[in-house]
Amino acid sequence: MDVFDVLHQHRSIREYHDDPIAPELLDEILQAGVRASSSGNMQSYSIIVTQDKARREALFEPHMKQNMVVDAPVLLTFCADFRRMRKWLKQSEAPLNFDNFMSFMIAAIDATLVSQNVAVAAEAKGLGLCYMGSTLANCDQIGEILELPEGVVPVVGYSIGYPAENLRSATVYRWMG
Ligand SMILES: Cc1cc2nc3c(=O)[nH]c(=O)nc-3n(C[C@H](O)[C@H](O)[C@H](O)COP(=O)(O)O)c2cc1C
Numbered sequence: 502m503d504v505f506d507v508l509h510q511h512r513s514i515r516e517y518h519d520d521p522i523a524p525e526l527l528d529e530i531l532q533a534g535v536r537a538s539s540s541g542n543m544q545s546y547s548i549i550v551t552q553d554k555a556r557r558e559a560l561f562e563p564h565m566k567q568n569m570v571v572d573a574p575v576l577l578t579f580c581a582d583f584r585r586m587r588k589w590l591k592q593s594e595a596p597l598n599f600d601n602f603m604s605f606m607i608a609a610i611d612a613t614l615v616s617q618n619v620a621v622a623a624e625a626k627g628l629g630l631c632y633m634g635s636t637l638a639n640c641d642q643i644g645e646i647l648e649l650p651e652g653v654v655p656v657v658g659y660s661i662g663y664p665a666e667n668l669r670s671a672t673v674y675r676w677m678g
Pocket residue numbers: 511512513514515567631632633634635657673674675676
């Protein structure tokens with residue numbers, strides 16, 4: 502699909518068919534997405550792919566009980582990752598200074614940019630997705646369930662799968678306020 506068609510046809514998808522996403526397709530989408538620009542070309546993010554049903558069920562509560570967490574075959578969680586950068590600084594015997602709000606913002610921006618490129622790549626392949634603000638709101642609980650190490654913080658995430666909605670029946674989930 503032409504990129505303009507993909508962008509114009511975008512809408513959030515909250516209901517999904519059971520069909521799994523083929524591993525090759527998921528890989529293709531992620532490989533395209535990670536071509537996104539990143540600050541200093543450091544890619545200070547990590548992407549967590551959650552397909553395991555029990556793990557998705559565990560994430561249901563911190564994701565504010567949004568059904569798409571268990572209904573979609575895949576959840577993608579994009580994390581600001583300080584850990585990798587600090588490891589590299591340490592190995593390079595450079596000052597360990599990637600540890601403040603500015604660093605978090607840099608990593609969070611990298612994570613957000615890659616998330617949207619992955620989203621556009623996925624939509625170009627006929628998949629649908631819906632971001633979940635609960636990723637940031639409950640990043641501590643979500644990080645625990647995903648067993649993230651220190652310095653890896655969930656910032657944006659979405660459910661993703663084959664759309665089972667039509668526009669007229671779509672309900673807008675009120676996730677704020
Ligand atoms: C960072 C972010 C967080 C969002 N969180 C949620 C959410 O938790 N639940 C939900 O149903 N939609 C969520 N959305 C989707 C928005 O509601 C949706 O993008 C907006 O209403 C515009 O609709 P559209 O994406 O169909 O064009 C989120 C979108 C963004 C960008």
